[in-house]
Amino acid sequence: MRLKPFGRTGVAVPAIGQGTWYMERDGRPNAVAALRAGLDLGVSHIDTAEMYGSGLVEEIVGEAIAGRRENVFLVSKVLPQHASFEGVLRACEGSLGRLRTEHLDVYLLHWRGSHPLEQTIGGFERLVRDGKIRFWGVSNFDVEDLEAALAIAGEGRMACNQVLYHLEERAIEHEVIPWCREHGVAIVGYSPFGSGRFPSATSGGGRALAEIARARRITPRQVALAFLVREDTVFAIPKSSSVEHVRENAAAGDVELSAEEVEQIVNAFPLGRQPRTLPAL
Numbered sequence: 011m012r013l014k015p016f017g018r019t020g021v022a023v024p025a026i027g028q029g030t031w032y033m034e035r036d037g038r039p040n041a042v043a044a045l046r047a048g049l050d051l052g053v054s055h056i057d058t059a060e061m062y063g064s065g066l067v068e069e070i071v072g073e074a075i076a077g078r079r080e081n082v083f084l085v086s087k088v089l090p091q092h093a094s095f096e097g098v099l100r101a102c103e104g105s106l107g108r109l110r111t112e113h114l115d116v117y118l119l120h121w122r123g124s125h126p127l128e129q130t131i132g133g134f135e136r137l138v139r140d141g142k143i144r145f146w147g148v149s150n151f152d153v154e155d156l157e158a159a160l161a162i163a164g165e166g167r168m169a170c171n172q173v174l175y176h177l178e179e180r181a182i183e184h185e186v187i188p189w190c191r192e193h194g195v196a197i198v199g200y201s202p203f204g205s206g207r208f209p210s211a212t213s214g215g216g217r218a219l220a221e222i223a224r225a226r227r228i229t230p231r232q233v234a235l236a237f238l239v240r241e242d243t244v245f246a247i248p249k250s251s252s253v254e255h256v257r258e259n260a261a262a263g264d265v266e267l268s269a270e271e272v273e274q275i276v277n278a279f280p281l282g283r284q285p286r287t288l289p290a291l
């Protein structure tokens with residue numbers, strides 16, 4: 011599995027990680043087995059949030075990583091309504107308890123809400139000083155929000171921006187990816203399979219993926235993941251509660267597409283105009 015520098019953290023993280031949204035619906039043993047299979051394959055980046063299953067998913071992750079915490083790059087998120095200074099500290103304690111761990115690798119603001127960013131970032135920095143989190147980042151931040159966070163925190167503090175990124179939604183390529191590259195902020199692309207709406211095999215895009223996949227003896231989803239993580243600064247976190255799917259997704263971390271293949275995909279899934287607001291789920 012290809013490792014890449016995660017922003018300016020100094021940590022090397024696999025190009026492909028594991029999402030966990032709605033895992034509470036998949037049956038706990040399946041979810042735990044899938045996460046553990048991923049860890050066995052080096053898919054160490056696990057993304058969760060206090061929001062998922064109202065805490066149930068963090069408990070599932072806690073069970074999956076028990077006894078192997080040192081091999082996990084563990085990320086969770088605080089809800090915007092909890093993101094006051096004191097609220098961040100409280101929410102983090104809750105997540106640590108459910109995850110049965112002493113610290114998070116990265117703690118994210120799930121999306122920007124009404125609490126002033128100064129408070130949220132102040133809470134994050136306190137957590138770093140107290141050893142409860144190693145790094146902090148943001149999610150669903152457009153360039154304007156990123157500028158605001160940078161003005162408060164200064165360069166080199168924000169580890170990542172987690173944003174929607176899949177073949178049919180490439181809006182972050184307009185400004186968000188270039189901004190993050192310039193400021194050393196990793197991009198974590200969420201919902202890489204369109205959150206369960208992967209291009210059908212009969213669509214124009216689906217046929218283009220199938221053609222590349224056939225020639226390489228890989229699957230269309232592996233082609234899609236390889237495309238999404240083609241840049242050094244971009245990571246993807248597909249969610250799966252199936253061991254077989256986790257294996258398929260992990261193997262995509264070793265696929266490097268040629269310039270011709272990238273161009274074929276770009277043509278099949280046009281970027282489109284920049285939307286007025288950053289798309290999010």
Ligand SMILES: NC(=O)c1ccc[n+]([C@@H]2O[C@H](COP(=O)([O-])OP(=O)(O)OC[C@H]3O[C@@H](n4cnc5c(N)ncnc54)[C@H](OP(=O)(O)O)[C@@H]3O)[C@@H](O)[C@H]2O)c1
Pocket residue numbers: 028029030031032036057058120149150172173199200201202203204205206231247248249250251252254255256258259291
């Ligand atoms: N920050 C945010 O606001 C935000 C928002 C959305 C998502 N996220 C994060 O990003 C993660 C991924 O996004 P997502 O869960 O929305 O959707 P996704 O990863 O795009 O798609 C997940 C769906 O694809 C299926 N799948 C996965 N691998 C497959 C494979 N190899 N073959 C066939 N089907 C496969 C899964 O089913 P199986 O489980 O059956 O494999 C599931 O139905 C989330 O879980 C979450 O951690 C963050």
